[in-house]
Amino acid sequence: xxxxxxxxxxxxxxxxxxxxxxxxxxxxxxxxxxxxxxxxxxxxxxxxxxxxxxxxxxxxxxxxxxxxxxxxxxxxxxxxxxxxxxxxxxxxxxxxxxxxxxxxxxxxxxxxxxxxxxxxxxxxxxxxxxxxxxxxxxxxxxxxxxxxxxxxxxxxxxxxxxxxxxxxxxxxxxxxxxxxxxxxxxxxxxxxxxxxxxxxxxxxxxxxxxxxxxxxxxxxxxxxxxxxxxxxxxxxxxxxxxxxxxxxxxxxxxxxxxxxxxxxxxxxxxxxxxxxxxxxxxxxxxxxxxxxxxxxxxxxxxxxxxxxxxxxxxxxxxxxxxxxxx
Amino acid sequence: xxxxxxxxxxxxxxxxxxxxxxxxxxxxxxxxxxxxxxxxxxxxxxxxxxxxxxxxxxxxxxxxxxxxxxxxxxxxxxxxxxxxxxxxxxxxxxxxxxxxxxxxxxxxxxxxxxxxxxxxxxxxxxxxxxxxxxxxxxxxxxxxxxxxxxxxxxxxxxxxxxxxxxxxxxxxxxxxxxxxxxxxxxxxxxxxxxxxxxxxxxxxxxxxxxxxxxxxxxxxxxxxxxxxxxxxxxxxxxxxxxxxxxxxxxxxxxxxxxxxxxxxxxxxxxxxxxxxxxxxxxxxxxxxxxxxxxxxxxxxxxxxxxxxxxxxxxxxxxxxxxxxxx
Amino acid sequence: xxxxxxxxxxxxxxxxxxxxxxxxxxxxxxxxxxxxxxxxxxxxxxxxxxxxxxxxxxxxxxxxxxxxxxxxxxxxxxxxxxxxxxxxxxxxxxxxxxxxxxxxxxxxxxxxxxxxxxxxxxxxxxxxxxxxxxxxxxxxxxxxxxxxxxxxxxxxxxxxxxxxxxxxxxxxxxxxxxxxxxxxxxxxxxxxxxxxxxxxxxxxxxxxxxxxxxxxxxxxxxxxxxxxxxxxxxxxxxxxxxxxxxxxxxxxxxxxxxxxxxxxxxxxxxxxxxxxxxxxxxxxxxxxxxxxxxxxxxxxxxxxxxxxxxxxxxxxxxxxxxxxxx
Numbered sequence: 001x002x003x004x005x006x007x008x009x010x011x012x013x014x015x016x017x018x019x020x021x022x023x024x025x026x027x028x029x030x031x032x033x034x035x036x037x038x039x040x041x042x043x044x045x046x047x048x049x050x051x052x053x054x055x056x057x058x059x060x061x062x063x064x065x066x067x068x069x070x071x072x073x074x075x076x077x078x079x080x081x082x083x084x085x086x087x088x089x090x091x092x093x094x095x096x097x098x099x100x101x102x103x104x105x106x107x108x109x110x111x112x113x114x115x116x117x118x119x120x121x122x123x124x125x126x127x128x129x130x131x132x133x134x135x136x137x138x139x140x141x142x143x144x145x146x147x148x149x150x151x152x153x154x155x156x157x158x159x160x161x162x163x164x165x166x167x168x169x170x171x172x173x174x175x176x177x178x179x180x181x182x183x184x185x186x187x188x189x190x191x192x193x194x195x196x197x198x199x200x201x202x203x204x205x206x207x208x209x210x211x212x213x214x215x216x217x218x219x220x221x222x223x224x225x226x227x228x229x230x231x232x233x234x235x236x237x238x239x240x241x242x243x244x245x246x247x248x249x250x251x252x253x254x255x256x257x258x259x260x261x262x263x264x265x266x267x268x269x270x271x272x273x274x275x276x277x278x279x280x281x282x283x284x285x286x287x288x289x290x291x292x293x294x295x296x297x298x299x300x301x302x303x304x305x306x307x308x309x310x311x312x313x314x315x316x317x318x319x320x321x322x323x324x325x326x
Numbered sequence: 327x328x329x330x331x332x333x334x335x336x337x338x339x340x341x342x343x344x345x346x347x348x349x350x351x352x353x354x355x356x357x358x359x360x361x362x363x364x365x366x367x368x369x370x371x372x373x374x375x376x377x378x379x380x381x382x383x384x385x386x387x388x389x390x391x392x393x394x395x396x397x398x399x400x401x402x403x404x405x406x407x408x409x410x411x412x413x414x415x416x417x418x419x420x421x422x423x424x425x426x427x428x429x430x431x432x433x434x435x436x437x438x439x440x441x442x443x444x445x446x447x448x449x450x451x452x453x454x455x456x457x458x459x460x461x462x463x464x465x466x467x468x469x470x471x472x473x474x475x476x477x478x479x480x481x482x483x484x485x486x487x488x489x490x491x492x493x494x495x496x497x498x499x500x501x502x503x504x505x506x507x508x509x510x511x512x513x514x515x516x517x518x519x520x521x522x523x524x525x526x527x528x529x530x531x532x533x534x535x536x537x538x539x540x541x542x543x544x545x546x547x548x549x550x551x552x553x554x555x556x557x558x559x560x561x562x563x564x565x566x567x568x569x570x571x572x573x574x575x576x577x578x579x580x581x582x583x584x585x586x587x588x589x590x591x592x593x594x595x596x597x598x599x600x601x602x603x604x605x606x607x608x609x610x611x612x613x614x615x616x617x618x619x620x621x622x623x624x625x626x627x628x629x630x631x632x633x634x635x636x637x638x639x640x641x642x643x644x645x646x647x648x649x650x651x652x
Numbered sequence: 653x654x655x656x657x658x659x660x661x662x663x664x665x666x667x668x669x670x671x672x673x674x675x676x677x678x679x680x681x682x683x684x685x686x687x688x689x690x691x692x693x694x695x696x697x698x699x700x701x702x703x704x705x706x707x708x709x710x711x712x713x714x715x716x717x718x719x720x721x722x723x724x725x726x727x728x729x730x731x732x733x734x735x736x737x738x739x740x741x742x743x744x745x746x747x748x749x750x751x752x753x754x755x756x757x758x759x760x761x762x763x764x765x766x767x768x769x770x771x772x773x774x775x776x777x778x779x780x781x782x783x784x785x786x787x788x789x790x791x792x793x794x795x796x797x798x799x800x801x802x803x804x805x806x807x808x809x810x811x812x813x814x815x816x817x818x819x820x821x822x823x824x825x826x827x828x829x830x831x832x833x834x835x836x837x838x839x840x841x842x843x844x845x846x847x848x849x850x851x852x853x854x855x856x857x858x859x860x861x862x863x864x865x866x867x868x869x870x871x872x873x874x875x876x877x878x879x880x881x882x883x884x885x886x887x888x889x890x891x892x893x894x895x896x897x898x899x900x901x902x903x904x905x906x907x908x909x910x911x912x913x914x915x916x917x918x919x920x921x922x923x924x925x926x927x928x929x930x931x932x933x934x935x936x937x938x939x940x941x942x943x944x945x946x947x948x949x950x951x952x953x954x955x956x957x958x959x960x961x962x963x964x965x966x967x968x969x970x971x972x973x974x975x976x977x978x
Contacts, residue, residue, distance in 0.1 A: 107815065108815075108817075108832075108834065109779075109797045109799075109815050110781050110797065110798075110799030110800060110815075110817060110818050110835075112779055112780075112781060112797075114781070114782070114800070116782070127435075127438055128438075129436050129438060129440070129459075130440070130442070130457070130459060131457060131475075131782070131783060131801070133781075133782055133800055145435045145436065145438075146436075147435075147436030148436060148440070148459055148477055149457070149475055149477075149493075149783075149801055149819070151800055151801075151818055151819075163433065163434075163435050163436075165434075165436060165495075166436050166477055166495055167475070167477075167493055167495065167510075167801075167819055167836075169817075169818055169819065169835050169836070178526070180434075182434065182512075182515060183495050183512045183515065184493075184495070184510060184512055184547075184819075184836060184873075186834075186835045186836055186872040186873065186894075189834060189835065189872060192871065192891070192893040192894070192911065192912065194891065196907070196909060198889070198907055199867070199888075199889060200830070200867045200889055201867070201869075201889060201891060215525070215526045215527070217527075219518065219549075220512040220515055220549045221510075221512065221547060221549055221836075221873060221895075223871075223872045223873055223894040223895060223912075225894070236525075237524070237525060237526055237527060239518070239520065239527060241518040241571075241573075242512075242518070242549040242551070242571050243547075243549060243569065243571050243589075243895065245893075245894050245895050245912045245913055245930075247893075247912065255522070255524055257522060259518065259591065260518065260549075260571045260573065260589050260591070261571055261587070261589045261607070261913070263895075263912050263913045263930050263931050265911065265912070265930050265948065277609075278571075278589050278591050278607055278609075279589050279605070279607040279625075279931070281913070281930055281931040281948055281949045283929075283930075283948055296591065296607055296609055296625065296627070297607045297625035297627075297639055299931075299948065299949035301948070301949075312639075313639060313949055313964075313965060314977050316977075325640050325642075453761075453764055454764075455762050455764060455766070455785075456766070456768070456783070456785055457783060457801075471761045471762065471764075472762075473761075473762030474762060474766070474785055474803055475783070475801055475803075475819075489759065489760075489761050489762075491760075491762060491821075492762050492803055492821055493801070493803075493819055493821065493836075504852070506759075506760075508760065508838075508841060509762075509821050509838045509841065510819075510821070510836060510838055510873075541851070541852045541853070543853075545844065545875075546838040546841055546875045547836075547838065547873060547875055562851075563850070563851060563852055563853060565844070565846065565853060567844040567897075567899075568838075568844070568875040568877070568897050569873075569875060569895065569897050569915075581848070581850055583848060585844065585917065586844065586875075586897045586899065586915050586917070587897055587913070587915045587933070603935075604897075604915050604917055604933055604935075605915050605931070605933040605951075622917070622933055622935055622951065622953070623933045623951035623953075623965055638965075639965060651966050651968075
């Protein structure tokens with residue numbers, strides 16, 4: 001998907017990138033243009049990529065990128081066609097280079113380009129409340145309803161038959177058909193991802209978006225953050241109750257049901273047909289399989305295989321939990 | 327109480343109801359009009375009711391309804407005056423018939439009938455902020471204050487001396503005197519009740535309302551869902567802190583104090599003089615007695631008798647909890 | 653700091669105060685004016701103070717106040733220059749007298765003095781969205797952005813280079829430079845502090861403010877309550893994720909990182925360089941030291957010393973927690 005939300009400032013000359021990374025590359029033959037920064041698998045010949053953990057060894061072996069930000073100990077995994085750029089801290093360096101390509105994706109100031117919906121072409125196409133604001137280049141399907149005081153920021157795309165509540169803010173999101181987003185939600189702000197730094201933390205760009213697939217419902221007061229390098233995805237026909245927090249890069253499968261006040265931390269992947277009880281918390285970078293049931297109030301701190309029923313903090317087999325707590 | 331919020335589409339001919347349930351009733355003598363669908367106890371001769379669990383056997387024995395949606399194994403409990411309509415899944419069938427009587431109670435699209443308060447008769451009666459919206463047939467008592475951007479949707483009734491904050495949405499609710507609802511709340515949306523169904527979940531109507539009795543206070547960012555068949559009730563002089571979620575059909579007694587970020591799942595009943603510590607979660611269909619104290623962070627998964635002090639996940643006697651966790 | 657938010661109704665004659673407390677003071681020589689009610693250390697000769705717990709014995713020994721609301725058993729700790737006013741319930745009496753000095757600090761009705769920002773002097777100084785409201789005597793630094801529908805109530809002070817999101821409400825707060833407050837937040841309302849009372853609870857004034865120091869970020873949907881007698885403080889460069897609740901009088905140090913849905917109850921003090929995992933709850937009146945790490949989902953019910961790593965409910969040493977839960 002080309003990214004309509006964050007303008008790519010590229011191409012950028014490789015020597016300008018090396019300067020920022022404070023790297024002097026003797027092997028460099030030509031000061032070529034770099035189009036974009038992408039992950040190992042998505043990169044093409046004219047992109048720069050990054051490799052910071054052995055977990056991604058296979059993707060590193062096969063990357064098509066010409067340059068890769070990485071470490072001394074990992075660089076041998078790269079193919080000959082990819083020049084390693086060895087740095088001390090891969091993620092901080094990636095943050096700096098991504099900020100170079102996507103300067104608008106670092107901060108989340110409000111969209112000051114919006115206009116009242118009655119001044120747009122949607123005024124005869126959509127049923128809308130008072131004080132509805134629409135950003136530039138927004139796309140709205142047929143038969144949609146948008147409640148009072150709701151703000152749809154620039155480039156957002158919403159499908160047919162969608163109902164958006166009142167006092168809701170949607171940015172950097174692609175929403176399919178038949179989706180409901182209820183009142184007081186914030187969808188698509190940047191995630192809670194930054195490099196801690198005394199005096200002033202260093203935010204890195206979030207160039208991912210929020211994708212909400214068809215037939216979903218998002219409850220009141222929920223927050224769904226957009227991805228940093230990948231997207232945050234809510235799968236088809238998945239329902240979220242009120243006051244739920246979905247962090248950046250989270251992916252939830254289809255037909256899942258998530259009860260009130262659940263929180264899912266960054267980059268976790270939840271399967272399809274999953275049921276999560278109220279107030280459950282799921283740590284970051286966790287994988288929850290398909291057809292899993294998680295009892296209310298659980299704290300999930302390790303992966304859960306398909307077809308499991310778990311409960312507790314930390315979550316374990318539900319029968320075990322109930323037996324141990326008789 | 328007659329229900330001012332959801333217009334009853336009845337009377338509906340019993341043959342039209344049977345058609346939807348795909349029932350061919352040989353015993354039926356006359357194609358009579360059915361006025362409403364109600365629970366077993368509330369039904370009159372011209373209503374249809376439903377009976378799906380042995381728990382309600384006594385009510386079933388005494389129902390005055392002429393027709394009852396039920397199962398093969400339960401139908402013998404009904405009196406002779408009540409014809410059983412045997413179906414496979416009682417709740418799905420009830421959902422279909424309730425949708426027939428109350429088509430407007432299935433979805434929660436925003437109220438597009440609202441007008442600015444300064445264009446209503448309340449403009450000289452109420453102290454109000456900017457951009458306040460009032461639906462049709464709203465009733466507001468004397469000496470009320472309504473903050474900026476707040477939306478009071480159609481048919482809502484608010485008593486005397488109430489203070490409603492800013493950015494708050496109230497629908498399908500009856501609010502008594504001296505109540506405060508603080509900022510950014512959503513009161514009265516439908517609950518998280520639906521029948522899971524691959525491809526597209528099936529929502530059933532929520533024809534209950536939210537009742538907030540006198541002297542209550544509801545903290546910022548809280549969500550209180552209306553009932554499905556019964557009402558959601560917050561008893562007199564009960565105080566809720568910020569970011570609390572009260573699900574559909576929940577009933578809370580008088581003089582209770584509920585700290586921040588507590589969540590109470592659907593249909594649970596909380597007594598009077600109850601104190602609930604912050605972030606506690608209470609499962610659905612639980613009964614918490616009077617004069618109960620629940621420590622912060624607890625997860626309540628079974629009933630709690632009167633005068634108990636509990637804490638933990640799952641919640642147990644508080645002294646036991648503290649001893650086990652020394 | 654002089655308090656620009658709550659107008660002091662003083663001076664008030666001591667005989668008027670004694671009347672309310674139902675105290676007949678034979679030792680009283682002169683019906684002098686009392687300027688203010690302050691805590692033991694902050695009081696001057698013309699103030700009244702209060703002393704309700706032995707914990708504050710040292711401050712009581714050295715108070716400069718001329719009058720002190722206290723109990724029979726504590727009064728001997730006061731210096732001769734300070735006349736004890738003996739009551740049954742110190743805090744209820746303090747509430748009554750504070751209400752006398754600060755009648756506007758008891759209720760949190762919306763600020764009806766606000767005007768649209770385009771009608772103020774800020775219209776050429778600030779980048780602002782639609783429907784932004786500004787109260788009387790607000791101060792805004794240079795290079796600020798304020799999102800749509802946001803309300804900055806009277807006397808609030810905001811520094812330079814701040815970005816305030818949309819649909820956010822800020823009152824009774826002092827915000828330093830380079831602070832971001834994201835969407836749908838409520839900052840500065842009174843805390844959940846009141847005296848429970850059958851029929852109608854008794855709210856006491858909250859005359860503290862919220863102080864947010866420079867370089868902080870406050871996530872979407874968060875609520876930060878102002879202090880009752882002292883202030884609620886978020887230290888420099890501390891970042892809060894979404895849906896966080898910070899209760900009244902809480903103080904958080906510098907460079908701390910607090911993940912989504914965390915709740916911190918009233919009067920707790922959190923150190924600097926603290927990291928708190930998502931959904932953690934911290935009880936009231938707790939002290940968490942510097943450089944502490946608290947795992948997600950924890951429930952902290954006792955003090956945590958500097959440099960500790962804890963997790964669990966109740967929170968304990970993290971290695972112990974993980975070992976016990978293998």
